[in-house]
Amino acid sequence: MHMADALISPAVGGAFWAATAATIAYCSARVRRELDDHKVPLMGVIGAFIFAAQMINFTIPATGSSGHIGGGLLLAILLGPYAALLTIASVLIVQALFFADGGLLALGCNVFNLGVFPAFIAYPLVYKNLIGRQPKQSRMVLATILAAVVGLQLGSLGVVTQTAVSGIAALPFTTFLALMQPIHLAIGVVEGVVTALVISFIYRARPEIMAAALQHKPVGQLPIRSLVATFLVATLLIGGGFSWLASERPDGLEWSIAKLTGSEELPESFSQAHVVAASLQEKAAVLKDYALPSAAIAGADSAPARAERLSTSLSGLVGGGATLILCFLIGVVLKKRKR
Amino acid sequence: MLAIDGTLLDFKQLDLLAMRQTAIHRLDPRAKIITTLSFIVCVVSFNRYEISAMIPFLLYPAVLLTVGELPFGYILRKIIIVIPFALVVGIFNPVFDREVLMQIGSLDVWGGWLSCLSILLRALLTASAAILLVAVTGFPAICEALEQMGMPQVFAVQLLFLYRYIFVLTDEGVRTARARELRTFGKRGLGLRQFGSLVGNLLLRTWERAERIYMAMLARGFAGQVHTRQRGHFGRNEVMFVAGWISLFVLLRCYNVPQLFGRLLTGTLP
Numbered sequence: 013m014h015m016a017d018a019l020i021s022p023a024v025g026g027a028f029w030a031a032t033a034a035t036i037a038y039c040s041a042r043v044r045r046e047l048d049d050h051k052v053p054l055m056g057v058i059g060a061f062i063f064a065a066q067m068i069n070f071t072i073p074a075t076g077s078s079g080h081i082g083g084g085l086l087l088a089i090l091l092g093p094y095a096a097l098l099t100i101a102s103v104l105i106v107q108a109l110f111f112a113d114g115g116l117l118a119l120g121c122n123v124f125n126l127g128v129f130p131a132f133i134a135y136p137l138v139y140k141n142l143i144g145r146q147p148k149q150s151r152m153v154l155a156t157i158l159a160a161v162v163g164l165q166l167g168s169l170g171v172v173t174q175t176a177v178s179g180i181a182a183l184p185f186t187t188f189l190a191l192m193q194p195i196h197l198a199i200g201v202v203e204g205v206v207t208a209l210v211i212s213f214i215y216r217a218r219p220e221i222m223a224a225a226l227q228h229k230p231v232g233q234l235p236i237r238s239l240v241a242t243f244l245v246a247t248l249l250i251g252g253g254f255s256w257l258a259s260e261r262p263d264g265l266e267w268s269i270a271k272l273t274g275s276e277e278l279p280e281s282f283s284q285a286h287v288v289a290a291s292l293q294e295k296a297a298v299l300k301d302y303a304l305p306s307a308a309i310a311g312a313d314s315a316p317a318r319a320e321r322l323s324t325s326l327s328g329l330v331g332g333g334a335t336l337i338l339c340f341l342i343g344v345v346l347k348k349r350k351r
Numbered sequence: 352m353l354a355i356d357g358t359l360l361d362f363k364q365l366d367l368l369a370m371r372q373t374a375i376h377r378l379d380p381r382a383k384i385i386t387t388l389s390f391i392v393c394v395v396s397f398n399r400y401e402i403s404a405m406i407p408f409l410l411y412p413a414v415l416l417t418v419g420e421l422p423f424g425y426i427l428r429k430i431i432i433v434i435p436f437a438l439v440v441g442i443f444n445p446v447f448d449r450e451v452l453m454q455i456g457s458l459d460v461w462g463g464w465l466s467c468l469s470i471l472l473r474a475l476l477t478a479s480a481a482i483l484l485v486a487v488t489g490f491p492a493i494c495e496a497l498e499q500m501g502m503p504q505v506f507a508v509q510l511l512f513l514y515r516y517i518f519v520l521t522d523e524g525v526r527t528a529r530a531r532e533l534r535t536f537g538k539r540g541l542g543l544r545q546f547g548s549l550v551g552n553l554l555l556r557t558w559e560r561a562e563r564i565y566m567a568m569l570a571r572g573f574a575g576q577v578h579t580r581q582r583g584h585f586g587r588n589e590v591m592f593v594a595g596w597i598s599l600f601v602l603l604r605c606y607n608v609p610q611l612f613g614r615l616l617t618g619t620l621p
Contacts, residue, residue, distance in 0.1 A: 017473065061557040071541045102513050217555055
């Protein structure tokens with residue numbers, strides 16, 4: 013699953029952008045140093061192949077539904093981790109731009125979930141270690157399936173964590189995790205089987221391609237320490253900057269407006285409704301301990317603050333509707349002037 | 352079968368839109384990238400219950416659509432396709448977040464519904480920003496701009512290759528899929544084994560094609576760089592475009608304009 017712009021906060025998006033940019037710069041330098049220019053066109057064309065392969069569906073046994081290949085692990089096996097990461101990142105860029113799949117700010121998260129995990133964890137640590145020097149068919153299939161499962165489990169864990177840390181969706185961390193991991197276990201197995209089938213076909217038809225891929229030096233070490241450092245610094249800077257922007261300014265304004273309008277009494281019916289809602293929430297909350305931080309803050313704030321929020325809701329509705337119409341009118345006028 | 356061809360056609364059409372010549376299309380790609388990213392960051396930085404303050408941000412996609420002379424229905428269709436992905440997660444908000452944050456008449460509105468609606472609006476705004484960026488800029492121009500802004504050259508060249516061959520290879524993929532579908536009855540032949548050899552074959556053909564391409568390029572003097580025709584110029588128009596939009600975004604981000612507007616209309620403004 014692709015992480016979407018609509019579900020992330022600027023701090024999470026920005027931190028992963030920084031980490032991804034550093035990874036891409038590092039991988040580009042490695043590809044450049046190790047392989048001269050030979051691999052660059054190959055990478056691009058194989059990236060385009062991923063799109064072509066996704067046009068071909070297959071029937072998933074026992075379910076009757078159909079799926080298509082993801083391709084992250086396939087790229088890592090064929091091109092080695094560095095080139096594979098660059099190719100996966102470019103596939104994701106095209107998807108983000110042409111299909112709005114994921115999104116531009118979420119691009120960093122997606123490269124991490126779908127690129128770094130398969131290329132730098134599943135491929136070197138699982139696939140390479142299991143397959144050995146002289147791969148046999150059964151061993152190759154096993155290694156591929158396991159690597160695909162590990163890669164997808166980590167990727168889905170990434171999506172869940174990024175969503176929870178961003179705090180836009182209210183889905184509790186553990187519930188989301190319990191939904192996502194089993195689904196991605198199944199997806200991982202299917203992806204692994206499909207990748208193994210393609211790989212063994214290539215191995216039979218053009219063994220030299222696979223031989224070259226196998227001779228890559230074992231385990232591409234990413235400079236983990238500097239990556240983590242970049243990540244932390246970026247998180248602090250971006251997180252700090254945005255939380256100031258997000259909380260300080262508009263709240264101060266709203267507060268002053270509320271003070272000016274002086275609407276501070278709490279409606280009677282509202283407090284009753286709130287009690288009912290709270291008890292409902294109590295019943296509905298399966299996982300009370302994982303209440304979201306913002307929900308906790310909202311629950312803890314004072315009655316006047318809540319009343320103020322309610323009083324501003326009407327003007328928000330009216331003004332929002334009016335603005336919508338205004339935006340539309342500006343569009344129409346611009347269009348008319350064009351003609 | 353029609354569905355696959357449709358996807359491909361859709362893809363090509365978006366690419367063709369970038370060839371128009373309007374004031375927006377003529378701007379330097381860097382200006383449009385910077386503006387789009389600031390737009391997305393501003394939209395995403397709103398708190399989770401915010402709805403009204405986000406609405407004026409619709410102005411940016413609306414202006415790009417009209418000034419860029421883009422087909423409204425087509426762009427809208429492309430955006431609507433992706434919204435369900437965000438909504439799959441957002442739809443759980445009303446289940447888990449039931450604090451009453453708003454009242455319309457006697458109707459209580461849970462925070463979950465507000466944040467769900469907020470996610471919907473976010474998805475609409477961010478998706479339209481991404482698609483409109485391609486529609487008014489074009490992919491090669493975006494690559495070039497990113498390279499000028501510091502993206503590694505290896506990555507940029509490889510991205511351009513991917514883009515060039517995407518149309519050739521997806522055509523091939525679609526033809527292969529169609530040929531297989533015409534030869535199958537029911538579900539026979541659509542299974543994993545056939546898929547393996549089909550995609551394996553496609554991969555081999557692609558690999559050999561890539562080798563031929565590389566040889567041909569070497570013969571024509573390829574030295575690791577792709578030269579493009581247009582070199583953008585970041586002039587006064589670009590500065591005005593970027594500065595104008597960003598200051599508007601910051602203004603709209605800091606002041607809830609619809610709220611103030613609403614107060615004016617309902618007469619609660621002092």
